[in-house]
Amino acid sequence: MLRNYGTVLKNGKVTHIIIDLDGTLLDTEKIYKHAISSIAKRFGKVYTDDIVAKVIGTVEKESARIAVTEMQLPIPTNEFQHEFRTLSHGFFAKHQIPLMPGARQLVHHLHENKVPISVATSSSLKSFELKTAKHKDFFKLFDHVVCGGSDPEVKKGKPSPDIFLISASRFPDKPKPAECLVVEDAPSGVQAAISAGMQVVMIPDENVPQERRRLATVVVSSIDLIPLEKFGLPPLK
Incomplete structure (x- = not known):
């Protein structure tokens, strides 16, 4: 279309x-969504479509800041970024994208x-x-x-x-x-x-x-x- x-x-x-x-x-976007959703779920939060639209295309540090702020996650941005990177990079290393x-x-x-x-x-x-x-x-x-x-x-x-x-x-x-x-x-x-x-x-x-x-x-x-x-x-x- x-x-x-x-x-x-x-x-x-x-x-x-x-x-x-x-x-x-x-x-790769499904992988990023899964990683962020997994972190959010631990804190009883939901990674909604509205937040997804704000995160898409941003650098990793900014993605972490938006996710933490929008979902009011009780962790520092740098801690979220580290966990997000570990999850997504772990998947990239094991699978063909x-x-x-x-x-x-x-x-x-x-x-x-x-x-x-x-x-x-x-x-x-x-x-x-x-x-x-x-x-x-x-x-x-x-x-x-x-x-x-x-x-x-x-x-x-x-x-x-x-x-x-x-x-x-x-x-x-x-x-x-x-x-x-x-x-x-x-x-x-x-x-x-x-x-x-x-x-x-x-x-x-x-x-x-x-x-x-x-x-x-x-x-x-x-x-x-x-x-x-x-x-x-x-x-x-």
Whole structure:
């Protein structure tokens, strides 16, 4: 399903694509939800869809702060973060994280058509390496990866534009923001892309309410449904 909320394409044509990781390329959100729900349950709290929508796309420290604050958990944020990391990283180390439907098809198509692509994730480098360990050949197709959770140049996480501006600057030809298209699943990531002066395709998690999808240039239900031709790129067949 493709839905355009009426946002005017600022430039139309783009030359580079920057793609989020969790929930966009990798199917990790269920794991994160399970980890947070497990911690919350110990204290008789429920990780509701509203809180999920606020946490999606944030760096780990901010995810912990939101969870502790919103559910009024009686533990320090750093303790929650440590337990969350232990649970999620333990799962990543033991299991192969599947790619999101259509991700392989889209990335191979862009690579074959020589469209520069990068990954911009709020994860730390260690977390990225754990999650992608079984997909090394796939991630070699990207020009570079920016891990906002550990990259010293990323001063502020999403919804600040830092990660996308830094990702654009690391392409050899240093495209202007208007020449970049971001692919995201989270409202914070969409806001970061807009703040960076980039167009953005959103593939929202089911918990993201309609009103938090409206900033996106285009909203689709699957990554392989991105209308590349609208942005001056070879269409996916």
